[in-house]
Amino acid sequence: MFCMDGFRSREPLAEEGYRLVGAAMEVYNEKGAGLTEQIYQECLEIELHLRGIPYDSFRELRTFYKGRELKKRYIPDLIVYERIIAELKAVKSLEPEHESQLLNYMHLTHSPVGYLLNFSCKSDLQWKRFLSGAL
Secondary structure (H helix, E strand, O other): OEEEOOOOOOOOOHHHHHHHHHHHHHHHHHHOOOOOHHHHHHHHHHHHHHOOOOEEEOOOEEEEEOOEEEEEEEOOOEEEOOOEEEEEEOOOOOOHHHHHHHHHHHHHHOOOEEEEEEOOOOOOOEEEEEEOOOO
16 A cells, blocks of 8 residues: 555546545634544534535444454544545644554455545644555
8 A cells, every 4th residue: 555645637536535635624724723533523524414425434344354253343434435434633643553544444445545634733634645555
């Protein structure tokens, strides 16, 4: 997997990602930095709804080992357009463990694209786009 910090029209789900980040930027511009992740989550869900962007929040992901279902579940913040995983953060800076969390969700769901969206930067929304190596 690799990370992209911008858009190009030939990238998978580029237009959908552009719309997701635009909605997140609107939330950031409206609320600013310094709130909890839960507040940004609720605001982003409202903004996605207002823009007609399909999403599912906190969908429980089952895990398996050798065909047997495990008790452990993963729960990503948002699945957008049924194919994009979005993980929201409200932290000083994005860390490698945040990226690992997103990559795990992408692997479990076979999602080709994932976004980390961090609302706690003072200057602007911080975001990173990740593409699956299985495209």
